[in-house]
Amino acid sequence: MPREAGCPFAPAPQVREIAAAGPISKVRTWEDREAWLVTGYNEARTLFADPSVHLDNLHPDFPHTNAAMKGLAAVSPRTMFNTEGAEHARFRRMVAKPFTPKRLDSMRPLIQKHVDQCLDIMLDSGNSADLVKALALPVPTEVICDLLGVPYEDHALFQHHTEVGFDSNTSAEEAMQNTLQLLEYLNNLIAVKTETPGEDMISDMAEHIRAGELQPWEAALQAVGFLAAGHETTANMIGLSVLALLERPDQLALIRDTDDQKLLINAVDELVRYMSIPHIGLRRVTVEDIEIAGETIRAGDGIIFDLGAANWNAEIFPEPERIDVQRPNAAQNLSFGAGRHNCIGLQLARIELAITLQTLFRRVPELRLATTIDKIKFKEEAMVYGLSGLPVEW
Ligand code: HEM
Numbered sequence: 001m002p003r004e005a006g007c008p009f010a011p012a013p014q015v016r017e018i019a020a021a022g023p024i025s026k027v028r029t030w031e032d033r034e035a036w037l038v039t040g041y042n043e044a045r046t047l048f049a050d051p052s053v054h055l056d057n058l059h060p061d062f063p064h065t066n067a068a069m070k071g072l073a074a075v076s077p078r079t080m081f082n083t084e085g086a087e088h089a090r091f092r093r094m095v096a097k098p099f100t101p102k103r104l105d106s107m108r109p110l111i112q113k114h115v116d117q118c119l120d121i122m123l124d125s126g127n128s129a130d131l132v133k134a135l136a137l138p139v140p141t142e143v144i145c146d147l148l149g150v151p152y153e154d155h156a157l158f159q160h161h162t163e164v165g166f167d168s169n170t171s172a173e174e175a176m177q178n179t180l181q182l183l184e185y186l187n188n189l190i191a192v193k194t195e196t197p198g199e200d201m202i203s204d205m206a207e208h209i210r211a212g213e214l215q216p217w218e219a220a221l222q223a224v225g226f227l228a229a230g231h232e233t234t235a236n237m238i239g240l241s242v243l244a245l246l247e248r249p250d251q252l253a254l255i256r257d258t259d260d261q262k263l264l265i266n267a268v269d270e271l272v273r274y275m276s277i278p279h280i281g282l283r284r285v286t287v288e289d290i291e292i293a294g295e296t297i298r299a300g301d302g303i304i305f306d307l308g309a310a311n312w313n314a315e316i317f318p319e320p321e322r323i324d325v326q327r328p329n330a331a332q333n334l335s336f337g338a339g340r341h342n343c344i345g346l347q348l349a350r351i352e353l354a355i356t357l358q359t360l361f362r363r364v365p366e367l368r369l370a371t372t373i374d375k376i377k378f379k380e381e382a383m384v385y386g387l388s389g390l391p392v393e394w
Contacts (some may be wrong), residue, residue, distance in 0.1 A: 011308035019309040023293045035063040035302035039309035039317045048339035052288035057082045058069035059285045063302030068175035079222045093209050096322035117358045128393040136165040144230035149200025166383045186220040234349050237387025241271045251325050256289040256361035267325035268353045273333030279385040307334045366394040
């Protein structure tokens with residue numbers, strides 16, 4: 001549903017209308033089937049936590065995003081992205097090593113180094129740049145490469161594949177070709193890491209393959225998911241946040257000037273709430289009847305969660321249209337999902353955003369937009385909301 005002209009951050013008017021009518025509503029999907037659209041904050045939390053609400057994209061009634069996603073699901077093995085219960089927990093444990101608080105803390109200097117290097121190059125190149133190309137995209141890409149053990153030199157390949165994969169206009173054939181190419185690349189890398197392991201997630205998965213606990217095909221598909229989920233999301237958040245903060249100098253100053261890590265992370269959470277970048281809706285299918293908000297969701301019904309509507313619920317987040325980096329409950333936003341499938345990279349994303357935004361505003365205090373907001377291209381059609389480019393000068 002298209003957003004209103006001049007309101008690039010607000011959920012689409014049609015979604016807000018549906019949300020005003022009630023927390024869950026019936027909608028029709030692109031397959032001309034009924035599904036439930038969840039716009040209520042409390043109802044979303046309850047349903048994400050319900051064990052009979054499944055992220056099972058092989059279920060015949062799963063409400064797929066589009067034909068491309070449906071086609072891919074039909075040939076995909078089971079991974080952490082489409083399993084539940086003990087099977088999901090087992091997959092998730094195999095990739096959990098880099099996300100312990102200690103390991104994440106030890107990544108801070110590396111993240112700072114990547115941000116500083118990008119800014120050095122940007123500042124040396126003149127007094128204007130496309131901030132998406134110069135900073136927003138390379139920083140999370142470098143970080144996900146470090147984490148997975150993927151050579152950064154290959155970034156053009158997987159950035160292109162992620163862009164195609166996340167574009168909701170991509171046809172089923174294109175999506176299949178695209179994913180197969182990326183899978184082949186990662187399969188080769190897994191083979192290399194099986195022979196000569198390093199300190200990275202692909203090597204961790206290679207170890208599970210050697211132990212007979214994971215199939216190479218499953219590992220490759222999980223790596224594809226991590227590559228995409230790990231850089232495109234954070235990159236989009238950086239671009240959108242810089243744009244929004246340049247228009248709100250008081251909020252920008254709070255981020256720039258604070259030495260309080262808690263406030264800085266709270267500011268990131270508020271931006272994540274405000275942007276709600278997974279804007280195409282998280283998908284589930286129910287396997288048992290559920291009573292909620294005076295309705296019965298029947299076994300086999302599809303559910304689509306609109307995170308933007310839930311994150312802009314004025315009862316939970318008063319004056320939701322305002323960015324308030326000191327908002328006391330910003331961390332309760334739903335942009336990282338909730339329940340068993342919540343974002344495994346959320347703490348890493350928070351750290352990346354905090355370091356990138358604060359360093360940028362401290363090192364480039366004269367930063368300003370080099371265009372007007374109406375000329376900026378928003379990724380309306382992509383599965384993750386963001387900016388294609390952000391012209392800035394200083
Ligand atoms: C601002 C940045 C990010 C946002 C907004 C975001 C958002 C989300 C959301 C909404 C989900 C839940 C999907 C669902 O329930 O259907 C999710 C899951 C996931 N995210 Fe993130 N993400 C971000 C960054 C990252 C990063 C940096 C990584 C990797 C390093 C990552 C890896 C994952 C993975 C692997 C899952 C699947 C978890 C599971 O199914 O158990 N994400 N993310």
